[in-house]
Amino acid sequence: MTSHNPHDPPASGEGGKPILRVQGLTKRYKKRLAVDDLSFSVNQGDLYGFLGRNGAGKSTTIRMIVGLVWPTAGRIQVDGQEVAAGRHPRNWPVGAIVESPAFYDYLTARMNLEMMASLSGGASRARIDEIVELVGLVERQHEPVSVYSHGMRQRLGLAQALLPRPKLIILDEPLDGLDPNGIRQMRDLMLDIVRERGVTIFLSSHLLSEVELTCNRVVVIHEGRKMFEGPVGDLTSGEKSVRLRCAGGARTAEALGGLEFVGAAEPGAEGAWSLTMDHDRVPDLTRALVGAGIAVLEITPVKRRLEDVFIGMTEGTNADAPGPAPEAASEVSRS
Amino acid sequence: MTFIKLLRVEWIKAMRMRSTYIAFAAAGLLSVLVQLGIYSGADESDFYQFLSKNGFNTSLLLNGFAGTRVALEVGFRLLLAPMVILTFARQVAGEDLRGTLRLILARPISRTSLMTAKFLVSSAHCVLLMGFFLSLSYGVGLVLYGPQDSITIGRLSELDTRSYATDEIEAPDELSHGEYRGMTDEDRNKRRGQWRGLEQARNFAIAKYVISARECVARLLIVWALTSWALMSLGAIAIFFSSFNRHPIAAMALTIGLYFMVGIMQLLASSDMIIPIFRWLEPYLITGSMDFWGEAMSFELDWGQIGRDGGLLAIYTGVFFGAATLIFRKRDLTG
Numbered sequence: 001m002t003s004h005n006p007h008d009p010p011a012s013g014e015g016g017k018p019i020l021r022v023q024g025l026t027k028r029y030k031k032r033l034a035v036d037d038l039s040f041s042v043n044q045g046d047l048y049g050f051l052g053r054n055g056a057g058k059s060t061t062i063r064m065i066v067g068l069v070w071p072t073a074g075r076i077q078v079d080g081q082e083v084a085a086g087r088h089p090r091n092w093p094v095g096a097i098v099e100s101p102a103f104y105d106y107l108t109a110r111m112n113l114e115m116m117a118s119l120s121g122g123a124s125r126a127r128i129d130e131i132v133e134l135v136g137l138v139e140r141q142h143e144p145v146s147v148y149s150h151g152m153r154q155r156l157g158l159a160q161a162l163l164p165r166p167k168l169i170i171l172d173e174p175l176d177g178l179d180p181n182g183i184r185q186m187r188d189l190m191l192d193i194v195r196e197r198g199v200t201i202f203l204s205s206h207l208l209s210e211v212e213l214t215c216n217r218v219v220v221i222h223e224g225r226k227m228f229e230g231p232v233g234d235l236t237s238g239e240k241s242v243r244l245r246c247a248g249g250a251r252t253a254e255a256l257g258g259l260e261f262v263g264a265a266e267p268g269a270e271g272a273w274s275l276t277m278d279h280d281r282v283p284d285l286t287r288a289l290v291g292a293g294i295a296v297l298e299i300t301p302v303k304r305r306l307e308d309v310f311i312g313m314t315e316g317t318n319a320d321a322p323g324p325a326p327e328a329a330s331e332v333s334r335s
Numbered sequence: 336m337t338f339i340k341l342l343r344v345e346w347i348k349a350m351r352m353r354s355t356y357i358a359f360a361a362a363g364l365l366s367v368l369v370q371l372g373i374y375s376g377a378d379e380s381d382f383y384q385f386l387s388k389n390g391f392n393t394s395l396l397l398n399g400f401a402g403t404r405v406a407l408e409v410g411f412r413l414l415l416a417p418m419v420i421l422t423f424a425r426q427v428a429g430e431d432l433r434g435t436l437r438l439i440l441a442r443p444i445s446r447t448s449l450m451t452a453k454f455l456v457s458s459a460h461c462v463l464l465m466g467f468f469l470s471l472s473y474g475v476g477l478v479l480y481g482p483q484d485s486i487t488i489g490r491l492s493e494l495d496t497r498s499y500a501t502d503e504i505e506a507p508d509e510l511s512h513g514e515y516r517g518m519t520d521e522d523r524n525k526r527r528g529q530w531r532g533l534e535q536a537r538n539f540a541i542a543k544y545v546i547s548a549r550e551c552v553a554r555l556l557i558v559w560a561l562t563s564w565a566l567m568s569l570g571a572i573a574i575f576f577s578s579f580n581r582h583p584i585a586a587m588a589l590t591i592g593l594y595f596m597v598g599i600m601q602l603l604a605s606s607d608m609i610i611p612i613f614r615w616l617e618p619y620l621i622t623g624s625m626d627f628w629g630e631a632m633s634f635e636l637d638w639g640q641i642g643r644d645g646g647l648l649a650i651y652t653g654v655f656f657g658a659a660t661l662i663f664r665k666r667d668l669t670g
Contacts, residue, residue, distance in 0.1 A: 029667075060669075066441040068668040088443035096441045102434025107351055115347065118340045119442050160438070 016043035018077075019093075019168045019200045020065065025074035027060050027224075034060045036224040038074070042202055042217075044167070047194045049215035049232065050204040053314050057224040058204045059099060062172050065202075066096045079167055091121075095166035097174055101157025105146035109137055109156050112145060113163060120164035127163065135159045135189065151182035158189060162199075169193065170202045175210055183207070187214055212236070212306040222314045236304050242282060244273040245298040246289060255292040259285065271297065279303075338448050345456040358418035358464055365414055366472035369406035373397065374479045398483035399476015400551040404632050406472045411562065411628075412598070415468065417591060419461050419566040423573035424586035426453040427663060431581050431670050446664045450578070454656055457570055462563040469559050473551075482548035487634045546634065554631050561628035561641065568621060568648040569594065571655040578659040581670050598622045624648050 020042040027035040035057040042048045052058045063069040065076055067088055076083040079093045103112045113132070117123035123131075132141050135155040140148075148156065154174055161169050171190075175183050187210060193199050205211050211218060212232060219229040228235060246252055252273065256265040261284065263276035277285070279301040289296050349355055377383055377397055387393055395401075427450070430436040439449065546554065572593065577586040601622045604613035617623060627644035630637050 063437075063668065066437075068437055068440055070665070070667055090443055092443040094441075098437045098441055100434065102438055104348060104351075104435060106353065107348075111347075111351075115344045116438070116442070118344060119337075119439060119444055121443075122340075164442075 016045045019044045019079055021077040023075045026072045028072045034224055038226055040219040040229050044200050046217050047201045047215045049211040049218035051218055051310060052221040056221050062098060062170055093167040095161030096170040097157040097161055098172050101153050103145040108142050108144055110141040113160055116160045117163045123163045131159045131162050150177045168200045172204045175205055175207050190214060208307040208310055220313060227313050235309050236306055240279050241302045242275045242277055243300040243302050244275055245271050247271055247295040252294055255289055259288055341448055341452045345452045349456050349460060359467055361414060362464060362468040363471050365410045366406045366468050367475055370402045370472055370475040373402050394483050395486040395545055398480045398485050399473045400485035402476045403472040416569055419570055420573045420590045421587055422460055423457045423570035424577045424590055425583040426457055426574055427577040428580045428586045429583040437668055447660055450660045450663050454574055458567045461566045461570060465559055465563045469555050473555055484545050484547050485551050486545050487632055557631040558628045561631060564648060565625040568651045571652040575655040575659040578663040621651050
C-alpha cells in the first residue's frame with residue numbers, strides 16, 4: 001500500500017527508463033518556424049507537464065509525436081521505436097487526446113469505444129467495462145455522445161486513450177473548459193492512472209496551478225524553443241521571499257540590515273516588509289527580531305508560484321528564471 | 336486483418352449516419368414519382384394518342400423498363416450524381432472538420448488503408464443506392480403494368496430532339512407557315528402537339544426494336560453495374576477534393592462545380608454550336624463516358640463502346656484516387 005496523499009504529484013520518474021524521447025524536433029510551415037530544435041525526454045512513471053503559451057508550438061509538437069504532422073527535422077522515439085507521420089509501429093504504446101476529444105456524436109459512447117478499440121488491436125468487452133467504470137461513465141455509456149457534457153467527453157476521451165493498455169498517454173489540454181468539479185475529477189483520474197496503473201502521462205495544459213499540483217516534471221516552451229526542462233520543484237524554488245509585518249519602525253530596518261541571511265528587504269505600508277531569504281532561516285529571523293525587542297505581527301514564507309515563473313520566463317522579464325536551452329539540453333543528454 | 340476491421344468500422348459509421356439515407360429517400364421518391372407520373376398521365380399525351388390511333392402497341396412504351404429509363408434520364412445527372420458526390424466528399428474533409436480524423440490517425444492505422452477503406456465503403460453505398468433506385472423503379476413499374484416487353488430507344492434526349500426521316504413524312508399542310516399564323520391559339524397548340532407527336536412517332540418507328548420482359552431484367556442488371564461504375568468515378572474526384580480540404584462543403588462545391596463545368600463543355604461539344612476545342616476534348620470528358628449506361632438500353636449492346644467508356648472511367652478513378660491517397664499521406668493534419 002502506498003502512503004501518498006491522493007492529491008500529491010507522483011514521485012519523480014527521473015530514474016525511470018525514457019518512454020518518450022524527442023531530439024532536435026523542428027517544424028517549419030513555409031516561413032514560420034513552429035517548433036525549433038526541441039529536445040526533451042519523458043521517463044516511465046512521470047506525470048510530465050508540457051507548458052507554453054498559445055501558439056508556442058505545443059499542439060504542433062504533440063501532433064508530430066502522435067504522427068499527425070510531419071516533422072521538418074528531428075527524431076521522435078516512443079518506447080525505443082522511431083515514429084514517423086502516418087507510420088506507427090504496430091504495437092504502438094500510446095493513447096492520446098489531441099485537442100478537444102472528438103467523437104461520432106450520433107453513436108453511443110460504448111459504440112465509439114468499441115470502434116476505437118477495434119482500431120487499436122482490439123479490447124475485450126471486460127476491458128471496455130473496466131475503463132468505462134474507471135472514468136465514471138457506466139450509467140451513461142449507452143447514450144449518444146451528442147448529449148454528453150464537455151466534462152463527460154473529456155472522460156470519454158481519456159477512456160479511448162486508455163483502451164489499448166498504453167504505456168504513455170498524451171493529453172492535450174484535457175482540463176480545458178471543465179468546471180472546478182470536473183477539473184478535480186480529471187486530476188484525480190490522472191493521478192490514479194499514473195500511480196495505480198503505471199502509465200506515464202504527458203500533459204499539455206494552460207492551467208498552471210493544475211500542472212503544479214499534478215506534474216512531477218515539466219518542459220516549458222516558448223516560440224517553439226525549450227526554455228526549461230526538469231522537476232517542477234526546481235522551477236518554483238530558487239530565490240524565495242518572506243512577508244514580514246512588525247511594529248518596530250526604524251529599528252526593524254536596522255535589525256534586518258544586520259542579518260546576513262536576508263538578501264534584500266523592501267519596506268511596505270503599515271510595518272510590512274518583503275524579504276528575500278531562504279525559508280529555512282525563518283526561525284533565525286524570528287529570534288533576531290524578538291531579541292531586538294521588535295514586536296513581530298506576521299511572518300509568512302512566500303513560495304514562488306509556477307504561474308509567476310512561467311509568465312516571467314515567457315515574457316522574458318524574470319531574470320531569476322532558470323536558463324533556457326543550454327541547461328535544459330544537458331538534462332536531455334543525461335537522461 | 337486490421338484492414339478488415341477498418342472496413343467494418345467505416346461501414347458502421349456510414350450506415351449509422353442519418354444523412355446516408357437522405358440519398359436513398361430522394362432516389363426512392365424520384366423513381367416512384369416518375370413511374371406514377373407516367374402511369375397516370377402518359378396516355379393523355381398527344382404522342383400516346385397518336386401512336387394509339389395509328390395502331391402502335393403502346394404497351395411497348397408504357398412499362399416498367401421504359402419508366403425506369405425515364406427516371407434515370409431525369410435523375411442520374413441531377414440527383415444521383417450530386418448525392419454520391421456528397422457521400423464521397425465528406426469522407427475525409429468531414430472527419431477532419433469534426434476532429435475524428437485525428438482520433439483515428441493517432442492510432443496505428445495507415446493513411447493509405449484508411450483512404451482505401453473510405454473509398455470502398457462509399458463505393459458500396461453507391462452500388463446500394465443504384466440498386467435501390469433501379470429495383471424500386473422497376474418494381475413499381477411491374478406493379479403498375481406487370482411484366483411487359485419494351486421498346487429500346489436509346490436516350491430520351493434523342494427521342495426529344497433528333498429528327499429522323501423528315502424526308503419521308505411531310506409536315507401537314509395545316510402547319511405551313513401562312514396558315515399556321517392565321518390560326519387561333521388553341522388550334523395552334525393542338526397542331527403543335529400533333530406535330531410533336533408525329534415527330535416523336537418517327538423516332539419511335541425507327542427505334543422499333545423490342546426486347547423481352549426477361550431481357551429487361553438482365554439489361555437493368557447491366558445498367559446497375561454501369562451506373563455504379565460511373566458514379567464511383569465521380570466519387571473518386573470528390574474524394575480527391577476531400578483529401579486536402581478541411582471543410583466538406585468546399586470539397587462538394589469543387590466537385591459539383593467541376594462536374595457541371597465538364598457537363599457544359601460536353602453540351603457545347605455535341606450541340607450545333609461547334610467549338611473545336613470542346614469537340615476535340617469530348618471523347619475524354621468524364622460526363623460523356625458516365626452516360627455509357629445508355630448503351631445497355633439500346634437494342635444491340637455495343638460492348639466495344641462500353642469497354643472504351645468504362646476504361647476511361649477507370650483511368651479517371653485511378654488517377655484521382657491515387658492522387659488523393661498521395662496527398663493524404665503527405666498532408667499535415669493541423670486542424
